[in-house]
Amino acid sequence: MLFDLNPKENVSELFDRKNELEELSGAIERGEKLTVVYGVRRIGKTSLLRSFISEKKSLSIFLDIRQIYYIHKRTIPSEAVYEQILREFTDLMGILGIGAEEQTSVFSAYGENNITNLLSDINKWCSTRKVKFLLVLDEAQYLRHSRKISYDGVIAWSLDNLKSIFFIVSGSEVGVLKEMLDFENTKAPLYGRFRNEILLKKLSNEESSEFLLRGFKEQSHKISDVEINQVNGKIGGLIGWLTYYGHYRTANNMAHNDALNKVFSEGSKIAMSEIENLIKKSKKRYLAIMTGIAKGMGSWADIKAYTITKTGKIPDSGLDMLLSSLIKFSIIEKDSSGSYKIVDPILREYLSSPSSKLSHR
Numbered sequence: 001m002l003f004d005l006n007p008k009e010n011v012s013e014l015f016d017r018k019n020e021l022e023e024l025s026g027a028i029e030r031g032e033k034l035t036v037v038y039g040v041r042r043i044g045k046t047s048l049l050r051s052f053i054s055e056k057k058s059l060s061i062f063l064d065i066r067q068i069y070y071i072h073k074r075t076i077p078s079e080a081v082y083e084q085i086l087r088e089f090t091d092l093m094g095i096l097g098i099g100a101e102e103q104t105s106v107f108s109a110y111g112e113n114n115i116t117n118l119l120s121d122i123n124k125w126c127s128t129r130k131v132k133f134l135l136v137l138d139e140a141q142y143l144r145h146s147r148k149i150s151y152d153g154v155i156a157w158s159l160d161n162l163k164s165i166f167f168i169v170s171g172s173e174v175g176v177l178k179e180m181l182d183f184e185n186t187k188a189p190l191y192g193r194f195r196n197e198i199l200l201k202k203l204s205n206e207e208s209s210e211f212l213l214r215g216f217k218e219q220s221h222k223i224s225d226v227e228i229n230q231v232n233g234k235i236g237g238l239i240g241w242l243t244y245y246g247h248y249r250t251a252n253n254m255a256h257n258d259a260l261n262k263v264f265s266e267g268s269k270i271a272m273s274e275i276e277n278l279i280k281k282s283k284k285r286y287l288a289i290m291t292g293i294a295k296g297m298g299s300w301a302d303i304k305a306y307t308i309t310k311t312g313k314i315p316d317s318g319l320d321m322l323l324s325s326l327i328k329f330s331i332i333e334k335d336s337s338g339s340y341k342i343v344d345p346i347l348r349e350y351l352s353s354p355s356s357k358l359s360h361r
């Protein structure tokens with residue numbers, strides 16, 4: 001069902017993404033052991049990855065690192081990562097009919113909570129059976145909150161030593177994930193490593209329209225061209241918001257305007273709560289900058305002028321720092337003409353609307 005709000009779990013439920021699925025399978029078939037999937041929030045990373053592994057013959061496990069981070073009070077305990085890999089891998093062995101005793105014997109360092117040993121054991125087991133093991137790390141940028149382990153080092157070590165283990169890492173804070181993997185830094189463990197990089201793009205207008213038409217047809221509901229154009233103009237491109245709209249219209253039987261308004265009212269709450277933590281260190285300035293951009297101030301000088309009127313003087317270096325961290329977290333982007341834009345149309349509309357109660361006002 002296209003308008004199901006949960007991440008999709010099967011290729012048959014997935015709208016498009018054929019190229020990305022092919023790129024993923026191609027990489028694994030060619031023996032390329034690291035693939036990175038970048039994409040802003042609600043663009044469909046989790047759906048792509050879950051659907052991909054659901055139909056692969058390779059053994060695979062899916063770790064939601066953001067979930068581990070929140071469950072463990074904003075930390076990444078190495079025990080939690082270790083235990084989840086171990087638990088999911090032994091579950092897989094169970095599915096393959098391997099009994100508990102043999103399962104235990106595979107792990108030389110059972111209970112030692114050593115991730116590299118665990119990966120070595122998994123690799124040995126997979127290599128003797130000539131199967132590939134896919135470790136999917138969704139929202140992998142949260143691994144940087146680990147105090148004990150530097151996961152870029154673990155991945156680099158695995159790429160060098162473990163021939164049956166494949167990594168797919170993804171993240172919605174694109175710049176943060178890039179910074180964590182640090183491919184360009186000569187001193188970093190993953191420097192210059194071969195990797196496949198897949199950047200999930202927003203849907204084009206035609207694709208957004210087709211997604212809506214298909215979803216409505218699936219639910220035997222109707223949508224007019226005028227409605228499609230309005231939806232595209234306001235929230236087109238981000239498949240996650242289109243899914244919300246379609247869900248409200250078809251599952252909740254809401255009228256077009258009501259559904260669109262609800263996407264905005266619910267969506268802006270969700271989007272604001274997601275960035276709350278990222279901007280809290282300099283909240284007034286961040287909000288002033290974002291509001292300026294949302295209101296159409298695209299150039300550095302205009303953003304600076306707007307920010308000064310809202311929060312007082314700001315040094316150039318301070319503004320640069322805040323802008324680059326907004327880019328890193330994929331909250332803003334620079335378009336082809338070098339002008340700053342808010343990535344999420346709902347956030348853009350919320351920040352630019354006079355009714356949004358922003359604390360810097």
Ligand SMILES: Nc1ncnc2c1ncn2[C@@H]1O[C@H](COP(=O)(O)OP(=O)(O)OP(=O)(O)O)[C@@H](O)[C@H]1O
Nearest residue numbers: 005006007014015041042043044045046047172240
């Ligand atoms: N290719 C697709 N076909 C149909 N629905 C999709 C597709 N991709 C995403 N969706 C829908 O869009 C919403 C967001 O998808 P998903 O959670 O996969 O995105 P994400 O990029 O992982 O988001 P986040 O960054 O918030 O984790 C979900 O409701 C999902 O069902």
Ligand SMILES: [Mg+2]
Nearest residue numbers: 045046047138
């Ligand atoms: Mg996701």
